[in-house]
Amino acid sequence: MLSVPLLTQQTPAGAAPSPPSNSDGVSRIRSDQWHLRYLNVADAQRLSRGEGVTVAVPDTGVDPHPDLRNNLLPGAKIIGDRIGDGRRDPNSHGTSMAGLIAAHGQGGGLGALGIAPRAKILPIVVAAANNYGEADDLAAGIEYAISQQADIISISSTGGSSQRLIRAVESAIRADIVVVAGVGNQPATTSIGYPASHPSVIAVAGVDDKGFHAAISVMGPKIDIAAPAVQIYSTSFGAKYSKGTGTSSATAIVAGAAALVRSKYPDLPASEVIHRLTATAVDKGPSGRDDQYGYGVIDLVAALTADVPPLGFSSSPPAPTVAPTPAAAQPGAGSKDGDSTVRGLLTLGVLVVAGGVWAAVVRRRRHGDDPPPRISR
Template identity: 30%
Template sequence: MRFASSLLLTTALSFAIALPAQSQEFRTVRVGGETASPLLGGALLALLMFAIGAAGSDTRAAPPAPPPPPDPTPPDPDPVYAPPGGYQGSLRPRYVIGVTPYAGDPRLSAEPGDAGGFEVPEYLAGQFAGPINAATRYAEGAFGAGALVSVFDTGVDPAHPELAANLTNGLSHSYFSGPMTDLTGHGTHVAGIIAALRDGSGMHGVAPEAQIMALRAIDGPESERSGRFYENWEDAMLRSVEAGADVMNNSWTFVDQNGDPLRITGFADRAAAVTFFGSDLIGTMAYSAQQDLVSVYAAGNGNGGESSVAAGLPLLISELRDHWVSVVALGEDGLIADYSSRCGVAMSWCLAAPGTNLISVSAGGGYEFQSGSSMAAAVVSGSLALLKSNFPEITGATALRILKETARDLGEAGVDAVYGHGAIDLAAAMRPVGVLNVQMSGVMNERVAPLSGSGIVAPAGVASAFQAALSTSRLAVTDGYDRSFQVPMAAMVGTEGVTSPLPDLTRFTMRGASLGGPVETGTYLSRGAPVAGNALAMPDPSRFSGGHAGLIGDRAVSFTHMGEVASGLRFGVTGAHGAADGTGLASLSLSADIGSALFTVESGRVSERDGMLGARFHGAFGGVSATTEFLRASADLPLGRSGTLHLNASAGETSASGTGLLRSAHLRSESVGIGLSRVSDRTGSRMSIGLSRPVSVRGGELDVLVPIGVGAAADGVASSEVRTQSATLGVGAAEAPIDLQFGYEVPLGAARLGVAVSHRAGAPAGQGTSASFGVSFKF
C-alpha cells in the first residue's frame, strides 16, 4: 500500500527539481545534478574544446519542440520486455602481469600496456577519466565492450553522435508518449559520462564501448507522470534485470517542498521505508539485487548532511547491501564538494567520485559542463561497466566490492562518514588482489598451485627453446576475487643460476685413473662437486667429452668398470646416481686404440625425476619425469709427444610425462666439445683448455594444458568453470652458450685429483665463472 504522503512527495519532487536556485553559483538542476554558471561555464568549455580541437557547442542547443498533448489516459508501460542481452562471457584482454617464477631468479616481467598513450585530449576533456586512472585499464584493452548500463533518467538524445552507436534502441523505453527524447539534457549528460564514444573528438565516457539502455521517466509532462513514478521505477528495474543489465544508474534524489533532499536519517526503520516506498517497490528492489543488478544512486546535492533516502536504503533494507551504492561528489581539488551530501550513516556502501565541472554531451548536440552527485554516480556506473566487461566471471556484487575495497582512502582512515570507502581508483581495482593461483583443473579452486612458486628453471640451451615454444601462449591465473588474469607463459621460464650447477662426473670415470694414453681396465669410483661460482655446468678438468652424462646432476656418485675384450679394445659399464634429485645414468661403452689414437662410442640412458634435460619444474609445472637415450662418440688424437686433441659429440632423444601443465614432451638434443691437453713428463700431471657447448635442444614438441580463463557469471552466481586448452607446441633449435674451460689434474697413487675453472662466453664481468673439483679412485 502506498500512502498519500508518498504521492505528495513524489509530486513535490517533480516541481522542486524543475526550479533552479537563482542565488547560488551552481544552479540546482533536475534530478540531483548542477550546472555551472552559463556564462562562466560556457566560456571555460569553449576554451577547453578549442584547445583540444574537439567539435561541439559550448552551450546547450535549443531544446526540441515539446511533444503533443498527452492522451488523458496514459497507457500502461509495455509489459513485453526485450530479449536478454548484456555481456556474453567471452574472454577479453586482461591485465597482463609480471611473474617471479622461482625464488632466487631475476624478476621476469611482461610490462603492461602504455597508459600514457591513452591520455590524449579526448580522454582529458571530460575531467573525470584521469582522476580515476581509467587509462591503466584502457592500456590492457578493456573499454566496456559487452557491458550494459541502464540509465533511469530524463532520457537520452538518440541522435547525438557520441551516443548513437552505444544506445540500444530495442531495450530503451520511454514512460511518456512519443519517441525517446531528452527535454532537459540531464540524462544525456549522465549517459555520456558512462559511455560516450571514443572517436577521437570531444570527450569519451568511462566505458566508451558499453551499451546504454535509456529509461526515460523523469521530467516528462506532469499529467503523464503524477502518481506513476513508483510504478515506472519498479518497471525500469524489472526491464533492466530482464535485459541482462550489469548496472542501473539513478542520478536523482527525492526532495521536499523546499527542494532539499530527503535524507535516509528521516526514516526510523525498515517499516518506515516500506511505508514510504510500498511493499511492491521494496520487493522489486530486493529482487533486482537477487538477480545481481548493481544499483548506483546519487547521494544528493544537499550541501552537506546525510545521503538521500534512495541512496541510503541499505541501512534499512539489508537485502540491498551487496548491490547498492551511494555516491558523493568530489570537487576539482579531489576533496568532497561543498554542494554534495556526505555518506553519513550510509558510509558502508558509499563511494566518492569526480563530480564537479565535468564535461559531457548535451541534448541536441555539443557538450556542456555540469556538476553534482548525479555526475559522480555516472562515473561509478561507468567504472562498474569496465569491471564487468573485463571480468565477466565475477558477479555484480563482487565488482562493487572490488571498487569499494580498492578505493583510495580519503578523510579519516578507513571507512568514514564523509567519503565512505573513498575515491574510486581503476588502477587499483584492475590489479590482482591477494594470492595468485594457477588453476590446475576444470573446476575453480579444485586443484591449485601458487603462481609465486610455479615456473621452469633450465640450462640456457634448454630455457631459450622452452621460452620460444611458449611465447604465443598465455596462462590464466586467478586472484583473491577469483578474477582471471593472463601471464605470458614464456615469462615463467628462467635460465638456471648458481643454485643448480650441473657437474659432469662421468668425464672422470670414462677416462679412468691413468694419465694420458689408453684407458686402463679396472673398476673406478668417482665423486665431484662444485666449489664456487655461478656457471651453468661443472668444468671438465680432464677433457671435454661429457655430453648427456652431465644430466645426472649435482654431487652424483659414479661407478665404472672397464674390461678388455681384445687387444686394444675395451668394454665399459657405467652407472651413476644423483643423490640430491634421484637422477640416474646407465651406459655401455666401447673404446678402441687405432694407432696412437683412442676412439670411444657410448650408448646410455639418463632418467630424471622431477626434471628434463637438466631443467627443473616447480609448482603448476611440477611432476615432470623424463628419460633421455643418447649416443656419444669421442676421439683423442695425439699431437706431438705429450699433447692430445680431444673431440666429442653427443646426441639424444628425450621422452617426458608430467602431471601439471606440461603433460608430455618429445625432444631432440645435442652437445659438442673440443679441447687440448698436455701431460708433464716429470710429474704426470695434465693441463687442459678447450671449448664446450652444453646439452641444447635441437627440436621436438611439448604437450601442454593451459588454463585460459574462467566461465562467465550467470544469474548472480559466479561460475565454477575453468576453461582449459590442450595444445601441442613445436620446439625449435635453441642457441646454446659456449663455455671456456681450463683444467689441471695430478696423480695421487691410485687416485686422481682434478680442479677446473669455467667461464661462459658473453657473461657479464664477474658472472658466469665457476670452479670445481673431482676425485677418482681405482680399485
C-alpha cells in the same frame, strides 16, 4: 505516489544554458574532462573498455549524440504517452550521464570520452523534461532494466521511496544487477535519500579536482565510495556538451567503473564487483570508512588489477586499503556554473545543460567500524 527529484546540476531559473558551441566543443571537450586524467582512465582502458556490459540509465532519456550513438540501444519511455524508445532527451540530464558512462568520442582525441566506451547504454525515460519524476515510475524503469537483462543500473537521482520502488530495487539485487545511486546534493537535501540509502545499493558521494570532499555532496554513514563531481564535462542533447557539478556525475562515473570491472571479470557476481570497487578505493579523511568519502575515492586501475579476496575472507590482522593515488589533474576551462537547483527525481548534479543517474548492487554493506579487506598487491 511520491515525487522523487532528480539529482541534477541546472542553470538558475530562467537562465539559458551555455554549453560550448559544437565546433569548439568537439575539439576541446576531451581536455576539459579533467576527471579522465585524475582517474588514470587511459591506463584503465588498456585493461578493460566495458565490452559486453549493458548499463541501464533510468533518467530523462538519452539523445543519440555523435560521441555516444554507437553504444546507444533502443530502450523505453515509462512516463506520459509511453511512445518512444528512450532515445530522445528534452532535458540533457540523461544524455550527460550516459556520456560519462560510455561515450566513445569521435576518434583522434575528439569529442567526449566515457569511462567504459564499449559498454552499451539502455535508455529509460522515467522523468519529465523539468526533472521531476515519481517513485513508481522509477520502479517501472528498474523493472524494465531487469527484463532487458541489464548488468548495471545507474541512478543519478534520490528522494522518497514507495513499496513498488523498494520491491524493484530488491528485485534488481536478486537478479545480480549492480545498482549505483547518488547520495544527493546540498543544500537542496541534507540526508541520503532512496535508493542510495538501501543497504545493498552502492551509495556515491562527490569530490573536487583536488580529491577533496565536494561541498555540494551530502554526507552520511551510508556512503560507500566517492568520485569526481565538480565541473564535469559530458555530452548533451543536440550534439552539444554540458558541464555539471553534483553527485549525479559521480554516480555515472562509478557506474562506468562497474562496467569496466564486469567486463574484465564477467564471472564475478554483483556483490563482488561492488566489493572490488570499495576495497580498492583510495582512503581519504579519517582512516577507514567515513561520512564524506565512504571507503575512499574510486581507483579504476586498482579495481581492475588488485588481488582482492572475496567477501567473507578473514585475515589477521586486517589491513587498511591503500590504493595508488589518482594522477593529479587540472580542471577544464569553461564558464562558471549557475546555482544548483534540484527538481523532480532529485538529480544528483547541477548541469549548465541539465543531467542525471541511478543504480543498484548485491553485497553486504560494510559500515562503521567494519574493517576493509586485505588487498594483496
